[in-house]
Amino acid sequence: MEIFDLIVIGGGPGGYLCAERAAEKKLSVALFEEKSLGGTCLNEGCIPTKALLNSAKLYRHAKDSGVFGVGAADVTYDHEKAVARKDAVVKSLVSGVAATMRRHKVRVINARAKAAGRSDGAFKVEAQGETFLAKRLCIASGSETAVPPIPGLKEALKCGRVLTNREILDLKGLPASLTVIGGGVIGLEMAYYFSSVGVDVTVLELLDKIAGGTDTDVSNALLAECAGRGMAFHLSSRVLEVTEDAVIFENKDGRQETRSALVLLSAGRRAKTEGLGLETLGIEQARGAIITDKHLCTNAAGVYAVGDCNGRLMLAHTAYREAEVAVNHMLGIKDEMRYEHIPAVIYTDPEAAGVGETKQSAQEKGFDVREITVPMQYAGRYAAETEKGSGFCKLVLETRTKRLLGLHLLGPYASEMILAAELMLDTRLPYERLQRLVFPHPTVGEVIRETLFKI
Numbered sequence: 482m483e484i485f486d487l488i489v490i491g492g493g494p495g496g497y498l499c500a501e502r503a504a505e506k507k508l509s510v511a512l513f514e515e516k517s518l519g520g521t522c523l524n525e526g527c528i529p530t531k532a533l534l535n536s537a538k539l540y541r542h543a544k545d546s547g548v549f550g551v552g553a554a555d556v557t558y559d560h561e562k563a564v565a566r567k568d569a570v571v572k573s574l575v576s577g578v579a580a581t582m583r584r585h586k587v588r589v590i591n592a593r594a595k596a597a598g599r600s601d602g603a604f605k606v607e608a609q610g611e612t613f614l615a616k617r618l619c620i621a622s623g624s625e626t627a628v629p630p631i632p633g634l635k636e637a638l639k640c641g642r643v644l645t646n647r648e649i650l651d652l653k654g655l656p657a658s659l660t661v662i663g664g665g666v667i668g669l670e671m672a673y674y675f676s677s678v679g680v681d682v683t684v685l686e687l688l689d690k691i692a693g694g695t696d697t698d699v700s701n702a703l704l705a706e707c708a709g710r711g712m713a714f715h716l717s718s719r720v721l722e723v724t725e726d727a728v729i730f731e732n733k734d735g736r737q738e739t740r741s742a743l744v745l746l747s748a749g750r751r752a753k754t755e756g757l758g759l760e761t762l763g764i765e766q767a768r769g770a771i772i773t774d775k776h777l778c779t780n781a782a783g784v785y786a787v788g789d790c791n792g793r794l795m796l797a798h799t800a801y802r803e804a805e806v807a808v809n810h811m812l813g814i815k816d817e818m819r820y821e822h823i824p825a826v827i828y829t830d831p832e833a834a835g836v837g838e839t840k841q842s843a844q845e846k847g848f849d850v851r852e853i854t855v856p857m858q859y860a861g862r863y864a865a866e867t868e869k870g871s872g873f874c875k876l877v878l879e880t881r882t883k884r885l886l887g888l889h890l891l892g893p894y895a896s897e898m899i900l901a902a903e904l905m906l907d908t909r910l911p912y913e914r915l916q917r918l919v920f921p922h923p924t925v926g927e928v929i930r931e932t933l934f935k936i
């Protein structure tokens with residue numbers, strides 16, 4: 482029986498890139514995927530949401546462009562057409578991944594796989610009643626929607642009154658109203674989409690701020706922008722029950738309820754590790770997530786875990802890098818995973834993006850920090866293109882050394898600009914050196930230059 486150099490379980494960004502990189506280095510690779518190649522990111526996450534969000538943004542801009550001299554009467558929105566386009570984009574990218582696997586001679590097996598211990602030093606994997614063997618194993622099984630123990634929630638999910646990020650992307654029509662449980666990244670992006678296309682949206686959030694670990698000023702300004710567009714927010718609100726026609730919650734004003742046609746559950750995700758046979762290899766987990774070290778090795782030699790299933794940072798771009806680090810470890814190439822400068826983006830309009838420490842996280846690590854904030858209005862292009870925008874750039878610095886610890890943005894193109902900030906942090910270049918960079922003019926990114934000159 483063939484013994485593969487590597488078996489990868491899971492065909493999302495972590496899994497398919499692991500397979501691709503390993504195959505590029507001439508390892509023989511089998512990749513198991515039970516659903517569709519591309520995983521959550523391509524099929525029900527990053528890509529489809531960006532397609533829909535762009536449709537919503539174009540619609541809103543078309544409606545609100547009078548001040549720019551654009552008169553557009555009878556602007557309409559066709560949700561089904563936007564969904565059809567989204568589906569076409571997903572299909573094309575998924576077939577692109579399949580083609581890449583073929584090109585690299587990765588054997589893709591469309592089946593649910595399960596580890597089944599070892600045999601003569603090789604790892605055994607079972608799928609469709611067959612046994613496969615490999616010298617190494619990489620688990621890239623992803624994550625799934627976390628379902629908090631709220632009375633009535635499971636039943637409501639079953640009957641389709643409460644949806645997750647997966648089902649909500651395929652709605653045939655628009656609901657009149659939507660309650661969103663959880664004001665994190667998924668909740669905000671979906672709230673932005675549905676609200677922009679005319680749905681009455683209410684967001685319930687347990688914490689006293691939206692967007693979790695995001696810089697507090699960015700989070701507050703984003704909340705103000707979203708509220709200004711008509712979305713309703715209830716912060717510090719605990720959901721008590723989901724009934725047939727309402728979501729009951731409690732906050733400082735007491736017990737309340739929202740009634741809506743549909744409910745979205747976006748209260749976090751959890752690593753998907755059940756039923757993978759991990760116990761047959763003695764793989765250690767913490768709260769359902771596989772424990773990994775800086776090389777993405779698990780406690781079982783030769784077994785790696787990349788992407789959401791290790792519960793570190795549930796982001797596709799983290800999974801990509803983890804996959805490369807894991808393959809480098811397999812090949813004996815010196816490399817290690819660093820999590821401190823991984824950018825985070827929320828694709829609302831305006832966009833929010835950040836990298837490195839916030840003031841709060843830096844202080845928790847014992848840094849004495851200073852913040853410098855500059856409005857985006859300082860950048861000529863922003864002023865030229867934006868009406869009444871609340872965009873800004875914030876630097877977090879270590880007070881004594883003036884070392885850059887973090888950078889946070891709210892505004893257009895923030896998702897594209899944040900890479901520059903990541904480079905600044907990762908290269909640890911002193912601010913005097915960064916001040917000598919020439920930024921193209923006019924660009925919104927010049928706000929970063931303006932901020933550097935306030936140090």
Ligand code: NAI
Pocket residue numbers: 527629662663664665666667668670685686687688691692693718719720747748749750794795796825826827828
């Ligand atoms: P999240 O962790 O970002 O947000 C969940 C929110 O729900 C938190 O603010 C939490 O306080 C709140 N919450 C939890 N239980 C609650 C309850 N019972 N009632 C009210 N609020 C409650 O998780 P989310 O939005 O589900 O996203 C999951 C993962 O997907 C995240 O790791 C995220 O980074 C990733 N993702 C990334 C995107 C991006 O990079 N643009 C887009 C979408 C998802």
